[in-house]
Amino acid sequence: MSGHEHEHMPLKTYFIIYGALLVLTVVTVGVSVIGLPSTLSIVVAMAVATVKAVLVGTWFMHLKYDRKFNVFVFLASFWFMAIFFIFTMTDLSSRGDILAVTGNFEQRMDEAIASEKFDEEAGDxxxxxxxxxxxxxxxxxxxxxxxxxxxxxxxxxxxxxxxxxxxxxxxxxxxxxxxxxxxxxxxxxxxxxxxxxxxxxxxxxxxxxxxxxxxxxxx
Amino acid sequence: MNANEGGAAANADRNPYLAHHFLDKFQQDDAVKMGMWLFLVQELLFFGGLFMAYISMRFLYPETFLQEALAHLDWRLGAINTVALLTSSLTMALAVRAAQQGKQKQLVPLLGVTAVLALAFMGIKYFEYSHKIHDGLMPGIYYAGEAVGAVEAVHHAPQIFFSVYFMMTGVHGLHVLIGVGLIGYLMWRATKGEMNENNYSFVDNVGLYWHLVDLIWIFLFPLLYLVK
Known part of the structure; x- marks a missing residue:
């Protein structure tokens, strides 16, 4: 099955999607100007951006009419990005606990430098x-x-x-x-x-x- | 149909845009398109690294990101650029449609409008960049923002925000410029009548690329200009 149905995607659809994208842009700017609490603000902004991305992907990029395999390939990249983000954030957010035990990088560097200087001065x-x-x-x-x-x-x-x-x-x-x-x-x-x-x-x-x-x- | 069968007579019937190693136009279009999607996926993963840099730096310097973004980025310019890119996505999508339907007279102007909007986007970016460079709001060791009265405090690292800002918008801007080049090339081919209902894969793929550039900006705009 090849995606040739989209040749008949009505012209009207393009303008409806474009209108929706403009409205969502106004929404995301409006929410920012109103000034929601920080956490809510980022959640709303990312939710609106995701809806816009879905609109662009589904209709402008014709994923609605494309081969299912291409849809799968595209969505798979988000899956891998999610893995990347989640594990990196797990690392970042648990650093504090580890540093509390081992000391931070600068402290350990200072110790290492002091120790090296000592060895040099001590000589024989x-x-x-x-x-x-x-x-x-x-x-x-x-x-x-x-x-x-x-x-x-x-x-x-x-x-x-x-x-x-x-x-x-x-x-x-x-x-x-x-x-x-x-x-x-x-x-x-x-x-x-x-x-x-x-x-x-x-x-x-x-x-x-x-x-x-x-x-x-x-x- | 076997491509080798029939000799010269069959070859005369062949679509001149069909490469010899494909059975037919559908097979060729499918292969070309899947290759494009795979390319777009690696583009996304590439930008994913930059988004991760944004997330981790924002996690480590939350106040910096808020103060610097609010003080030095003008959301109105960002919003204008968003509308410019969204509109260019529409004209690009319409250009792809025109190519598929063989509407030559629509194709070139639609591509032209897309390129003009892309250049408008870069023009505003140029204005924003030169303003920041003038104020010394630069990445890393090139940062000289204190001179214009930027806040300095413990754990306040404006140069890190501007590293992330210039890297993300810079790489995105580079993609916009490459897009302008591709669209210009398409226009040149289209005026020669080479982009038509028998040969629109290239228009289609540049379209996909262009929508991805738009899609990335859809996330960049709120993250950099709006989120408080």
Whole structure:
């Protein structure tokens, strides 16, 4: 069966379809000017556009009179587009949940860059040597002595494994976790007799490991 | 009827527009048309990617899309262009009808009106584009909109809206221009009397292409100019 009936599609039909398309254009503009709520607005606009597309496809493109297979081919493309849209949107709309766990791209890039920079600076140094270098460069040296003398902060000499009395009267033993916390969140625990004045120095996790190793050597 | 049968006598009866590898005109028309539909399908899937870009960017920057579209796109120009394309679709459909019925005298003027409307569409687009380029409302790194007092806020990325806007309308506009070229070629063939009731597949297919270009604009217009 070949689509030759449309040669006899009455002239009137073309103008009726054209009129309907113009009316629908007025409707879609009118709805926008009235100003519906956002969600409703997009639903109405897409519904009107779809009706217009059906009119154009059915009569101007003669799908009404065309081979059924061509209709099938045409509609199949919308099916594939629907698959494309739905799965992409599922991905996009669930990104927030994933990023909440893994951190966003920029955060992970920052970490990767910091880690690379660390490897470069560390070179062939042992963690202890690197810790000593960081002690001087990151500013620890300004407030923490190596000879046991009291400065702005407690001395690093013999710090690792020492039992410290905190400002709130509690006692704890200085271990890896305590040193890490004291560097990342300086105000979390304050040793009795010292002021809570230390700042966040922007030390990375890798650097903390090296500094801890260095402190362990200061018997 | 076997195309090889009868030698020269049968060949003389053959439709001069029937390619030798087709049995008859119906078979040829069906094959040509199915090829055209397959082409249109890939066009739709191609534009589908751009529509997906619009949807995802709008999802990520909802306020940007509203503010930029409302502040910088004139729905009246969009509406005029919509009417121009719809009207050109009508004249194209009538041109196809004229070709099928062998009405040569109608065919060329109808194609001419279609091309003029298409050029009117591009003229308005040119006006819109030059206005935006002048205001620095450009995609990506070329964006310089702050200079004319555009809003800046956290998560406000006007350059992304204009990337989507120029990409979608630009690719669509390119299709309109290609359509104008095809219609011009059809007019040239038609004036030579080569587009008639025995040979209208080409007119038919350019018609289908043209309606698809219209169809895509039917969705672009509300998405870019109207939706709040």
């Amino acid at each position: 140094m042992t963690p202890e040597e690197l810790g000593a270098s960081l002690y001087a460069n990151k500013g620890c040296v300004g407030c923490h002595s190596l000879d046991g003398s009291k400065m702005v902060g407690p001395s690093f000499k013999g710090l690792y494994g020492r039992e410290e009395v905190m400002a709130d009267g509690s006692k704890l033993t200085a271990d890896d976790a305590y040193i890490k916390e004291s560097i990342l969140e300086p105000q979390a625990k304050i040793v009795e007799g010292y002021a809570p004045v230390m700042q966040d120095l922007g030390v990375t996790e890798d650097e903390i490991v090296a500094i801890t190793a260095y402190i362990k050597t200061l018997k």
